[in-house]
Amino acid sequence: MASKLLNRFPTLNNTAYHILSLPFLRSTVASPFLVHTRLYSEDVSSRVSNRSSLNQVELAKFSSIADTWWDAEGPFKPLHVMNPTRLAFIRSTLCRHFQKDPYCARPFEGLKIVDVGCGGGILSEPLARMGATVTGVDAVEKNIKIARLHSESGPETANIEYCCTTAEKLVEEQREFDAVISLEVIEHVADPAEFCKSLAALTVSNGATVVSTINRSMRSYATAIIAAEYILHWLPKGTHQWSNFLTPQELVLILQRASITVQEMAGFVYNPLTGQWTLSDDISVNFIAFGTKNSQ
Numbered sequence: 697m698a699s700k701l702l703n704r705f706p707t708l709n710n711t712a713y714h715i716l717s718l719p720f721l722r723s724t725v726a727s728p729f730l731v732h733t734r735l736y737s738e739d740v741s742s743r744v745s746n747r748s749s750l751n752q753v754e755l756a757k758f759s760s761i762a763d764t765w766w767d768a769e770g771p772f773k774p775l776h777v778m779n780p781t782r783l784a785f786i787r788s789t790l791c792r793h794f795q796k797d798p799y800c801a802r803p804f805e806g807l808k809i810v811d812v813g814c815g816g817g818i819l820s821e822p823l824a825r826m827g828a829t830v831t832g833v834d835a836v837e838k839n840i841k842i843a844r845l846h847s848e849s850g851p852e853t854a855n856i857e858y859c860c861t862t863a864e865k866l867v868e869e870q871r872e873f874d875a876v877i878s879l880e881v882i883e884h885v886a887d888p889a890e891f892c893k894s895l896a897a898l899t900v901s902n903g904a905t906v907v908s909t910i911n912r913s914m915r916s917y918a919t920a921i922i923a924a925e926y927i928l929h930w931l932p933k934g935t936h937q938w939s940n941f942l943t944p945q946e947l948v949l950i951l952q953r954a955s956i957t958v959q960e961m962a963g964f965v966y967n968p969l970t971g972q973w974t975l976s977d978d979i980s981v982n983f984i985a986f987g988t989k990n991s992q
């Protein structure tokens with residue numbers, strides 16, 4: 697199992713190998729707080745999910761700070777600062793997969809991309825500037841209004857299609873995309889396995905799916921919750937529920953069950969001296985996964 701996973705993650709070092717080599721059960725039983733029963737949604741074969749991904753408590757948190765999306769010093773500062781790093785991962789993985797030139801100005805020309813849980817459009821806008829035809833969807837109406845307003849100010853972003861909807865509703869509408877991207881959303885949805893099923897259904901056969909989230913590790917409890925919310929006040933208190941985080945193994949598993957094979961994974965690591973994030977093999981806190989939809 698571990699060697700199979702390692703083959704899929706050429707960028708991982710020994711640390712990551714050790715994390716991945718832990719049997720799934722050991723990692724969940726070792727977690728002091730819970731075992732993730734939410735991973736075991738049945739019926740992964742049907743295209744349309746009959747369960748809503750909406751978690752109203754989580755959505756209320758985002759609604760209350762919606763007007764701060766483009767305040768680079770506000771509650772979404774961590775996403776603004778992280779953006780170049782996550783875009784570097786997306787650029788390199790998508791260009792490799794779709795055989796595009798990563799060095800040209802508009803490498804995503806010709807690709808249809810959906811940004812699920814787009815918030816105010818922090819990711820959707822640079823994707824559009826890189827040439828993609830972008831659809832951004834979010835369950836919070838206020839986010840979509842802000843995203844639309846902001847995108848209208850630039851000629852390259854004005855064509856982004858923003859909709860207040862969910863991944864499962866797009867599946868019902870039979871929408872499909874070359875790449876489905878959902879960053880920092882899965883830890884806020886009602887049922888991550890069902891959510892992945894919807895992401896997979898939106899991805900064309902042999903298309904790409906990219907998901908980022910926070911690992912359910914002791915380090916993430918110390919850094920992403922205690923430090924970020926209570927000491928540094930980077931995020932409002934209560935932004936994240938540690939028990940809702942997924943380990944990399946769990947994410948790989950639920951994506952696999954939804955017909956997405958994870959091909960590459962990387963961590964994001966913060967350097968307090970430079971104030972910057974970099975891509976790393978350390979997936980113990982923030983991590984991102986790139987997968988491809990199995991051809992049927």
Ligand SMILES: C[S@@+](CC[C@H](N)C(=O)[O-])C[C@H]1O[C@@H](n2cnc3c(N)ncnc32)[C@H](O)[C@@H]1O
Pocket residue numbers: 749750751754755758759775812813814815816818819833834835836839861862863878879880881884885886
């Ligand atoms: C932490 S923000 C991430 C925003 C954006 N993806 C980014 O990384 O810049 C999470 C977003 O997911 C949205 N969201 C949460 N649950 C959702 C769901 N079930 N369907 C669609 N959007 C959802 C929230 O409204 C919020 O805008």
Ligand SMILES: [Mg+2]
Pocket residue numbers: 880881883884936
């Ligand atoms: Mg989050």
